[in-house]
């Protein structure tokens with residue numbers, strides 16, 4: 578049996594990655610109420626935005642032109658929500674893909690989650706290694 582997983586290389590891979598990730602989010606007891614209850618996310622419009630977002634970051638397609646942070650600034654979330662979000666993101670990538678771009682996707686997601694949390698005051702500045710570098 579061939580158990581080798583592909584890397585993320587095409588728009589179809591991006592779609593598979595994003596669809597599977599939000600399937601996990603929608604089944605999650607902590608995150609689903611934020612997306613579906615509080616924010617009433619319209620998945621038909623949100624998913625295509627997320628395809629563009631990730632294809633811009635991972636494949637360089639430059640199709641995403643939005644600003645992610647403002648949509649998160651006033652969400653009713655704590656550090657625990659971001660921890661769960663990252664746990665599901667990493668699990669999803671590891672379940673489906675393997676390779677350089679798969680690794681990059683996790684690094685970029687973790688970094689953005691950290692920046693969001695810093696801006697929202699959910700984690701102390703000292704937890705951010707970049708801040709320690711800047712301070713010198």
Ligand code: HEM
Pocket residue numbers: 608611612616617618619623626627630643644645648649652654658659662685686689690693
């Ligand atoms: C606790 C974790 C998170 C929650 C609960 C959350 C929730 C949401 C919600 C409710 C929206 C708005 C959807 C809509 O417009 O209907 C959104 C949009 C978005 N999120 Fe998150 N999010 C989280 C973490 C992240 C992280 C870590 C990233 C980046 C890696 C991210 C990237 C985005 C992007 C790109 C959009 C689309 C913004 C746009 O409309 O241009 N999210 N998110």
